[in-house]
Amino acid sequence: MRRDLRGYRMSLGLDLSYLERSARGEFDLGWLRNTDSEWGVSAVPSKTGLTLKDIFIGSYGEVPEHAPLRTMAPRGSDIEIDVPDMGYTVNDKAEVWSDNVLDLYEEAVSRQWSATRDIPWSELVPLDPDVEHAMCQLATVLSEVEMVAADFPAKWLWRINHDFVEAKMFLCTQVMDEARHTEVFRKRALANGGGLGRATAVVERFLQLILDAETYDEGSALMHLLGEGIVLSLFRAGAALSPSPVEQQIFRLCMQDEARHVAYGTMHLRYRLEKDPSMAADFHNYLDKGEEMIAMIFSTPEIVEPTAILAAGSVKAACELGTEAGDVLRHQIIGDYLKRCDHAGLGRWGRLHLPDAIIDGVPGAKAEVVV
């Protein structure tokens, strides 16, 4: 039978004669007899099941510092010599790796939750209209900013070499996490008599800064370390200020996910700098630019004021308190950020690119005066 006479040509190199040979039972069996991949591997499950760490053994646990090929072939497999080049641009392990990435992936999969099922929506309580509006405004901002933390990894995932598949898998969990955060805050805004609030140009510019980062290094520092660190503190504050079990559960569950992303970002930066300390100057430059985000957070009414109203319980009480409640958040955001930079090996004490009005009162944030 001549299949090419039916009006089309097979362009992927289909071996028609193999179809005929295999139909007769003349199998190739090359994959069975001639293999160079490590064989006889018996990964042992740990007590929570068969984890990535459990299978990170022998040659399968060896991640090359520089990927020798740019293919989707599983690391450790036998790879034919004529596999196509997928054009990956992130081919060095240090560009994406972190020492905790295997654990973080398992944790992410294990601690997934549902914005539909795991939030006690029926326990929402009617709120004072201004407080409801404040909650809806905060939910609007969070629904807006969370999606960039899906867009950014998604933008880079297809550029990352498959040899670093565990890092790619973790980033996939982050995409799912952020989709859920966007979902849950949108649901909260629409669930209790309010609606969506205002999206601002200044927030959009901050998201653009992350999305348009020229390298994964830059974007990860801006997003995982700085941006998500800020949002983590917002989630903590949200959980502490929640008017009902609904918001408390929303913020608590989001906080857990966000802290995982921040843990990746911190340890990724640490790994990157351990491998190439000379990159510290680049990262300082990225963060010099990015720290304007912190200043922006504390000068955006759509973020500062809802938080102040939720903390005080009413517009009137918030106006009397001023930004007193927000000071706790400001101290925490900057203090935690500085500690994370420290842990990553990139001390930012005394070199923050922030106005004094923002860093006043944060221990160690201002440059020491040498006399």
Added chain:
Amino acid sequence: MAPITAPFPSGPWFEELVARATADTAAIERLGIAEFRLGAEVVWPDGARRLFGLELDGYDIVATGPVDEAAFGPDVVLSGSLEAWTEMIGWIETNGPSDSAHSLNGLSIAGIPFEVRSSDAMGSDKFYRYMGTLQAVFDAAAADTPVPATAD
């Protein structure tokens, strides 16, 4: 279920707390795996301190009793006065699972009445990563039938 009978703070109190929290294994597994050591530090009015260990290991949760901080190596020490601890636990016993004002997060976010202490940023971030599990453990102090706040 009645309130925990062992006195607070004591090793048996934490053991009973964890036994209650882990009785429903499906619920614990739903919360997900965790790797974390919490030191719950109780500070008496005279300045005396005792540290009680809680270890989250996969799906296991273990109360390790009174511990030495250096030997136990906690990721985080959650430190508060005896008054703050008893007030939080009393509220949960009386009212059920914590509201935001009586949660571990709510009571520690401003550094008072609880302080979150860790040797590095990864420790304190783990406190946030496992907050749901930690809160579920302390919420197990609740009696199933809320105890009236005041006697009739």
